[in-house]
Amino acid sequence: MTKIGLEIHCQLTKLESKLFCSCKADYRKFEPNTNICPICMGIPGSLPLLNKSAIEKATLIAMALDCSTPNRIAFFRKNYFYPDLPKNFQITQLNAYGNTSIGWEGKISVGNSKIKIRRIQLEEDPGRLIYEGATEKTKLTLVDYNRAGTPLVEIVTEPDFETPHQVREFLNILSDLLENLNVSDPGLEGAMRADANVSIEGGSKVEIKNIGSFHDLEKAVHFEITRQQSLAERKIEIIQETRHWDDGRKITVSARTKEEEAEYRYHLEADIPWVRIDDNTKNQLQVHMPESISSKKERYVSKYGITSQVADILSSDRYFSELFEKANNETNAKDIANMITTDIMGLLDTREKREMSKLEGDHISDLVGYIKSNKITRASAKLALDEVIKNGKQLSEIIEDLDLGHVSDESTLSDIITEVIDEEVKAVEDAKQNPEIVNFLVGKVMQKTHGKADPELTLVLLKKNLGIK
Amino acid sequence: MDLGISALNYVNGIKNNEFTVEEFTLKSLERISQVDEKLHAFLRVNDLAIKNAREIDTKIKSNQNVGKCYGMPISIKDNICIEGSKTTCASKVLENFIAPYTSTVISKLNSEDAIIIGKTNLDEFAMGLSTEFSAYGPSRNPWNTDYVPGGSSGGSGVSVSANECIASLGSDTGGSIRNPASFCSVVGLKPTYGLVSRYGLVSYANSIEQIGPMAKTVKDSAFLLNIISGIDSNDNTTVDNKNQDYLTDIDAGINGKKIGIVTEMTNPDGLSTDVLDATNDAIKTFEKLGANCEQVSLEMVRYAVAAYYTITSTEAGSNLARYDNIRYGYEFDSSGFEFNSYISQARSKFGPEVIRRMILGGFVPSAGHAGKYFSKALKVKSKLIAEIKHVFEKFDYLISPTVPIQPFKFGEKINDPVSFMMVDFNTVTANLTGIPAISVPYKITNGLPIGIQIMANHEEEHSLLQAAYALEKTVDLPEVPV
Numbered sequence: 036m037t038k039i040g041l042e043i044h045c046q047l048t049k050l051e052s053k054l055f056c057s058c059k060a061d062y063r064k065f066e067p068n069t070n071i072c073p074i075c076m077g078i079p080g081s082l083p084l085l086n087k088s089a090i091e092k093a094t095l096i097a098m099a100l101d102c103s104t105p106n107r108i109a110f111f112r113k114n115y116f117y118p119d120l121p122k123n124f125q126i127t128q129l130n131a132y133g134n135t136s137i138g139w140e141g142k143i144s145v146g147n148s149k150i151k152i153r154r155i156q157l158e159e160d161p162g163r164l165i166y167e168g169a170t171e172k173t174k175l176t177l178v179d180y181n182r183a184g185t186p187l188v189e190i191v192t193e194p195d196f197e198t199p200h201q202v203r204e205f206l207n208i209l210s211d212l213l214e215n216l217n218v219s220d221p222g223l224e225g226a227m228r229a230d231a232n233v234s235i236e237g238g239s240k241v242e243i244k245n246i247g248s249f250h251d252l253e254k255a256v257h258f259e260i261t262r263q264q265s266l267a268e269r270k271i272e273i274i275q276e277t278r279h280w281d282d283g284r285k286i287t288v289s290a291r292t293k294e295e296e297a298e299y300r301y302h303l304e305a306d307i308p309w310v311r312i313d314d315n316t317k318n319q320l321q322v323h324m325p326e327s328i329s330s331k332k333e334r335y336v337s338k339y340g341i342t343s344q345v346a347d348i349l350s351s352d353r354y355f356s357e358l359f360e361k362a363n364n365e366t367n368a369k370d371i372a373n374m375i376t377t378d379i380m381g382l383l384d385t386r387e388k389r390e391m392s393k394l395e396g397d398h399i400s401d402l403v404g405y406i407k408s409n410k411i412t413r414a415s416a417k418l419a420l421d422e423v424i425k426n427g428k429q430l431s432e433i434i435e436d437l438d439l440g441h442v443s444d445e446s447t448l449s450d451i452i453t454e455v456i457d458e459e460v461k462a463v464e465d466a467k468q469n470p471e472i473v474n475f476l477v478g479k480v481m482q483k484t485h486g487k488a489d490p491e492l493t494l495v496l497l498k499k500n501l502g503i504k
Numbered sequence: 505m506d507l508g509i510s511a512l513n514y515v516n517g518i519k520n521n522e523f524t525v526e527e528f529t530l531k532s533l534e535r536i537s538q539v540d541e542k543l544h545a546f547l548r549v550n551d552l553a554i555k556n557a558r559e560i561d562t563k564i565k566s567n568q569n570v571g572k573c574y575g576m577p578i579s580i581k582d583n584i585c586i587e588g589s590k591t592t593c594a595s596k597v598l599e600n601f602i603a604p605y606t607s608t609v610i611s612k613l614n615s616e617d618a619i620i621i622g623k624t625n626l627d628e629f630a631m632g633l634s635t636e637f638s639a640y641g642p643s644r645n646p647w648n649t650d651y652v653p654g655g656s657s658g659g660s661g662v663s664v665s666a667n668e669c670i671a672s673l674g675s676d677t678g679g680s681i682r683n684p685a686s687f688c689s690v691v692g693l694k695p696t697y698g699l700v701s702r703y704g705l706v707s708y709a710n711s712i713e714q715i716g717p718m719a720k721t722v723k724d725s726a727f728l729l730n731i732i733s734g735i736d737s738n739d740n741t742t743v744d745n746k747n748q749d750y751l752t753d754i755d756a757g758i759n760g761k762k763i764g765i766v767t768e769m770t771n772p773d774g775l776s777t778d779v780l781d782a783t784n785d786a787i788k789t790f791e792k793l794g795a796n797c798e799q800v801s802l803e804m805v806r807y808a809v810a811a812y813y814t815i816t817s818t819e820a821g822s823n824l825a826r827y828d829n830i831r832y833g834y835e836f837d838s839s840g841f842e843f844n845s846y847i848s849q850a851r852s853k854f855g856p857e858v859i860r861r862m863i864l865g866g867f868v869p870s871a872g873h874a875g876k877y878f879s880k881a882l883k884v885k886s887k888l889i890a891e892i893k894h895v896f897e898k899f900d901y902l903i904s905p906t907v908p909i910q911p912f913k914f915g916e917k918i919n920d921p922v923s924f925m926m927v928d929f930n931t932v933t934a935n936l937t938g939i940p941a942i943s944v945p946y947k948i949t950n951g952l953p954i955g956i957q958i959m960a961n962h963e964e965e966h967s968l969l970q971a972a973y974a975l976e977k978t979v980d981l982p983e984v985p986v
Contacts, residue, residue, distance in 0.1 A: 077826045079706040080585040123825035300869040305711030
């Protein structure tokens with residue numbers, strides 16, 4: 036049987052500061068080596084100062100993944116040399132003297148199966164190495180410490196996955212969950228990374244590291260299963276080792292065997308006293324935990340009668356579900372849900388667009404109201420949305436500015452209809468035989484009015500004009 | 505003007521216009537230039553000392569608020585950071601390291617108008633007990649310059665003992681304040697773990713070390729502890745002592761107090777008979793002062809040195825791993841090195857004792873050996889803590905000789921690491937258990953000092969200083985011969 040396990044690293048990007056100093060947790064906007072201080076640079080004599088909010092955020096994750104949580108948390112040093120590691124040890128966690136990591140023994144549903152979570156721990160991210168220069172001889176390795184000390188949560192699963200597809204499904208669910216908890220923005224570059232371990236019946240466990248994206252992870256796992264199976268078929272032993280994903284060639288290559296594995300000399304980080312988490316704190320966290328995606332979905336379906344498919348899309352996205360909650364006033368929930376999933380999601384399909392957007396919940400509920408009361412067509416509504424997103428003005432103002440109000444004045448419409456009938460001689464003839472063609476003519480009227488014509492009135496007037504019943 | 509005066513008398517002298525800050529500072533600098541070529545207490549003297557002195561004089565003359573120190577010259581062990589100046593840890597590795605920030609203890613001294621007169625010598629990265637492992641040459645004992653001053657805060661001990669300054673700050677990981685205090689005949693206090701901020705102290709074994717005062721009198725130690733102690737937002741391990749005043753009732757005496765004489769510390773291997781005689785004499789003195797002295801056994805003390813070296817080496821291996829010459833350090837052309845050989849090259853400037861402990865620190869906690877060494881050491885530590893907790897239910901103080909021997913000659917022990925380690929026998933227990941301990945000068949025998957160690961329970965510095973003061977009052981020692 037194929038067994039796949041994952042190690043996921045997720046940055047707590049929603050925190051203000053790094054895990055042990057006051058530098059920014061979101062390092063992405065800085066010039067290299069400007070988001071640093073004596074603490075995250077490991078300058079002699081500096082001491083780590085624990086960011087307590089990181090413990091809370093990480094504990095939320097443990098609770099959401101149904102983990103046991105400790106009464107006291109301890110940090111350990113993992114010692115190894117690497118140029119991106121300022122102190123040449125990483126402050127992390129280890130369940131050595133009882134369970135003192137953020138969480139353990141959790142589970143999460145993926146489709147019809149349960150994936151067990153072995154352990155969750157809080158640790159600091161190292162800096163980043165940037166390789167520059169094309170050839171071996173001119174190659175430079177640059178170090179940027181802006182990321183060093185960023186709060187990172189490591190989630191280790193049991194080897195409960197059987198297929199690469201299941202892995203991908205899990206990662207999507209986990210990523211939505213982390214976003215929904217408001218602890219991380221998994222869409223940010225490098226915010227969520229994963230390593231995998233793969234073994235097939237009778238073979239040793241092989242770890243795969245260095246995987247850039249979830250998409251690649253699925254491919255890497257798939258490749259690794261195939262590789263191991265073909266070895267097994269030829270009766271070649273599968274050795275325990277670490278392999279790297281070669282992004283260019285789309286294969287895994289051997290990195291090091293287990294015997295040469297680094298010696299980490301774990302010991303307690305004495306500079307950070309053990310942190311107690313009492314039941315009261317845990318209860319408070321539980322009470323303030325954001326509603327889960329599944330409960331949200333269920334509520335959308337049962338309370339508002341939103342279709343399961345729409346509810347699914349809406350609930351699994353934190354940004355749009357928040358927008359929905361703000362916009363809906365119970366009576367129009369279904370229309371709002373539809374507008375968000377059919378129109379708005381397309382208009383705000385990137386992070387940048389969402390960040391720039393001035394669209395508020397009120398805008399959407401107003402807009403749905405206008406459509407319902409026939410003050411604006413659906414086509415005009417789309418134009419209005421575009422405007423609101425750009426400038427955030429009141430809807431009434433925008434409709435006036437853009438002249439988006441319905442053309443429902445009979446004489447104006449009649450003039451336009453006459454124009455269309457004159458221009459579309461053949462269609463008019465056909466329409467008399469085939470009433471379906473009338474819709475084509477309605478479309479032409481819409482074109483001339485830039486979508487503002489009242490579609491029902493247009494139809495009535497057209498039929499009347501053509502003498503169709 | 506007497507350079508040998510205590511901190512408290514210095515403050516009185518300034519207040520009574522007996523001398524100005526500038527006059528005293530000049531005298532101190534003069535003294536340093538006279539004797540330090542021989543003693544080598546200082547690695548560097550502060551060029552701005554006179555300027556600082558004048559500024560404080562101006563404040564005094566114009567009746568502005570002046571800090572408690574009134575410009576008294578204080579020396580600082582060179583493993584405590586001051587922004588913009590060198591902190592070398594007496595190592596070639598940090599020869600050019602300029603700290604980008606100031607440690608909490610220095611900020612506190614500055615705000616009380618102390619003058620940092622200079623940075624003092626130590627064993628490289630505070631690993632050693634004689635200053636023979638300083639990369640810049642050893643300091644010499646002012647009582648007899650053929651002898652070591654103790655260590656690792658040897659330079660601090662010498663600077664106070666030889667009247668080159670009023671007081672000093674050292675750091676104590678396994679006796680590094682108390683050992684040179686005993687060898688140089690000054691008072692050395694290792695506070696409760698967490699009482700004094702370590703922010704800005706270059707870590708060696710961060711789970712057990714503390715900064716503490718080295719001073720001419722017990723009262724001066726209390727005076728300095730008042731200034732440097734207390735909770736610090738830059739050090740998560742600090743405790744809130746509620747601004748306790750350690751000078752209040754320092755003369756309360758020890759009548760009726762219970763003192764445990766630690767059996768294991770009064771008969772270790774190699775204990776000198778002169779030290780034993782002095783200790784027995786001190787016990788009689790304590791009894792004359794009204795205390796009840798009784799033998800008490802702490803079984804784990806026999807394993808404390810082994811546990812100490814196992815734990816400190818492990819932490820040293822980790823704390824010193826950052827000296828890879830990537831972000832700061834010394835210049836060398838790194839081209840042609842792959843990473844591992846680069847690291848070896850970068851670390852080639854460490855001295856022999858640091859290398860010894862880093863090798864040990866790579867071995868004792870490693871996957872295949874941790875069970876035999878590091879985990880056992882942690883067990884000894886927790887058993888020792890339990891024993892200490894138990895005995896302090898009965899006793900107010902524990903006493904012993906600070907060091908089982910008197911100062912030794914240069915080179916006498918340097919080639920015998922194990923006998924070197926045993927010199928720490930009596931001091932490491934306070935570090936492993938986190939309790940406060942003080943060394944009080946008690947006797948000069950054969951022209952060399954002997955100190956008595958008093959230990960108290962966690963955060964009982966106030967009571968500890970009372971006992972130390974009571975003992976000190978009974979002692980009359982000769983002037984330092986330098």
